[in-house]
Amino acid sequence: MSTAADSGEAAPLRRTPLDALHRARGARMVAFAGYDMPVQYPGGIIAEHLHTRVKAGLFDVSHMGQIGLRGARAAEALEALVPGDLQGLAPGRMRYTLLLNAAGGILDDLMVTRLPTGSGDGLMLVVNAARKEADLAHLVASLDPDVTIEPRFERALLALQGPLAAAVLARFASGIASGIERMPFMSGAAASIAGAPCFVTRSGYTGEDGFELSLAAEDAVAVADALLNEPEIALIGLGARDTLRLEAGLCLYGHDIDETTTPIEAALAWTIGKRRRAEGGFPGASAVLRQLADGPGRRRVGIRPEGRAPAREGTLILDTAGNPIGRVTSGGFGPSLNAPIAMGYIERAHAAEGSALALVVRDIARPAHVAPLPFVPTRYFRG
Amino acid sequence: MNTTRFTRDHEWVRPEGDVAVIGITDYAQSQLGDVVYVELPEIGRTVEQGKEAAVVESAKAASEVYAPVSGEIVAVNDAIVGDPAKVNADAMGEGWFIKIRLANPTELDAMMDEAAYQEFVAEQH
Numbered sequence: 444m445s446t447a448a449d450s451g452e453a454a455p456l457r458r459t460p461l462d463a464l465h466r467a468r469g470a471r472m473v474a475f476a477g478y479d480m481p482v483q484y485p486g487g488i489i490a491e492h493l494h495t496r497v498k499a500g501l502f503d504v505s506h507m508g509q510i511g512l513r514g515a516r517a518a519e520a521l522e523a524l525v526p527g528d529l530q531g532l533a534p535g536r537m538r539y540t541l542l543l544n545a546a547g548g549i550l551d552d553l554m555v556t557r558l559p560t561g562s563g564d565g566l567m568l569v570v571n572a573a574r575k576e577a578d579l580a581h582l583v584a585s586l587d588p589d590v591t592i593e594p595r596f597e598r599a600l601l602a603l604q605g606p607l608a609a610a611v612l613a614r615f616a617s618g619i620a621s622g623i624e625r626m627p628f629m630s631g632a633a634a635s636i637a638g639a640p641c642f643v644t645r646s647g648y649t650g651e652d653g654f655e656l657s658l659a660a661e662d663a664v665a666v667a668d669a670l671l672n673e674p675e676i677a678l679i680g681l682g683a684r685d686t687l688r689l690e691a692g693l694c695l696y697g698h699d700i701d702e703t704t705t706p707i708e709a710a711l712a713w714t715i716g717k718r719r720r721a722e723g724g725f726p727g728a729s730a731v732l733r734q735l736a737d738g739p740g741r742r743r744v745g746i747r748p749e750g751r752a753p754a755r756e757g758t759l760i761l762d763t764a765g766n767p768i769g770r771v772t773s774g775g776f777g778p779s780l781n782a783p784i785a786m787g788y789i790e791r792a793h794a795a796e797g798s799a800l801a802l803v804v805r806d807i808a809r810p811a812h813v814a815p816l817p818f819v820p821t822r823y824f825r826g
Numbered sequence: 827m828n829t830t831r832f833t834r835d836h837e838w839v840r841p842e843g844d845v846a847v848i849g850i851t852d853y854a855q856s857q858l859g860d861v862v863y864v865e866l867p868e869i870g871r872t873v874e875q876g877k878e879a880a881v882v883e884s885a886k887a888a889s890e891v892y893a894p895v896s897g898e899i900v901a902v903n904d905a906i907v908g909d910p911a912k913v914n915a916d917a918m919g920e921g922w923f924i925k926i927r928l929a930n931p932t933e934l935d936a937m938m939d940e941a942a943y944q945e946f947v948a949e950q951h
Binding site: 444751752755783805 | 835836837850854859860862863865881882883884885886887888889890891892907914
């Protein structure tokens with residue numbers, strides 16, 4: 444039997460503040476974006492995935508990059524680099540957006556939160572682990588000098604995701620007058636969790652209701668232990684994080700989106716605010732807005748294989764006549780669906796929901812069709 | 827007497843007369859994690875030692891299973907196609923993959939016995 448070898452990385456791996464906790468709980472550690480990260484615990488990916496959908500899971504995502512932008516002009520300045528409407532963000536509100544290059548290609552995807560009233564003027568960004576150094580350099584090179592850039596790569600980030608996340612977190616939270624369980628989806632607030640000062644957002648990467656907690660590295664173990672002592676909470680690794688986000692139809696940077704894909708091709712046109720469409724003023728605006736008007740030549744879609752065989756990243760996609768029309772960018776098994784699922788880019792003529800396709804897996808063309816995203820209905824908190 | 831033999835690719839081979847039952851080891855299934863898909867060869871096909879005979883996919887990745895011995899495929903375990911989790915639950919028993927009619931029984935001689943295999947696995951860490 445043979446398995447693809449782990450990607451050998453020469454540099455020593457960095458460790459998150461929860462490294463010892465992962466090992467003590469039997470994690471299998473793998474190299475990911477320069478970090479030694481838990482891919483799964485003894486329960487396994489499927490059990491961890493299903494636990495998150497039914498109860499709630501705790502994820503260590505401290506490898507991700509947290510960057511503060513301070514100053515009254517932070518939102519306006521960052522708008523020169525992304526197509527999202529950031530000036531329209533009310534204090535304490537959060538938005539998903541994209542750093543673009545001059546051709547409209549995606550340099551990274553990120554979450555941007557406008558600091559809540561009382562925390563000063565500015566934004567808090569969460570960027571991908573593998574991109575954080577490049578993103579920081581890009582911000583330093585591109586942003587107005589009156590915006591102060593504060594990398595907070597030393598901070599921990601914990602995600603608590605699942606239908607019981609709010610009820611469990613409420614047991615430990617103080618400092619939010621209306622109650623943490625009433626926080627709107629895509630908002631952020633300062634709070635105390637199990638006695639530790641945290642910046643809490645109601646957001647995540649699973650399609651479930653949930654929260655992300657940004658906190659000092661030295662508080663991370665105590666907060667994680669407190670949450671893990673609750674019977675509803677299990678520790679979840681990167682393996683299940685990937686199957687959860689794929690079922691939710693969410694992009695993984697470096698796979699589903701990268702510098703060669705535009706927001707329109709990636710089916711992320713919804714991230715471009717109305718005002719930004721009218722005004723432009725972001726990198727690659729002319730190309731992106733032209734694609735928006737004319738339709739892109741190819742588009743990211745969901746794909747359901749009709750058999751049981753998963754189609755992995757890189758799988759060639761054919762039309763029913765056998766012509767190549769695209770490639771799978773993420774593919775595997777969806778535990779909640781108990782079936783294989785995939786995403787990929789397909790030529791526009793074949794991208795309509797229900798279009799018949801074939802996926803070439805181990806030299807055999809296997810039937811599949813274009814399916815709506817998300818594969819599993821999202822259950823974000825809507826008040 | 828336990829005559830089960832093991833390969834360095836983490837397959838096991840249990841001779842039953844002129845036929846060998848073949849599967850992946852318990853160590854292999856634990857390394858793979860949750861098995862979600864198995865693809866088995868057609869009965870009647872002839873396989874050569876060391877060549878791909880089956881595919882096993884976990885939640886994370888696809889892996890090939892090599893034929894540890896040469897010969898004709900005389901049976902496949904459809905039960906693990908319908909319920910791939912059986913490979914995790916009982917890799918050395920109900921989770922068997924294929925049966926091969928041995929073309930060259932001496933191929934077994936070079937393989938490890940259980941004690942040697944356990945030592946080999948221990949060296950992997």
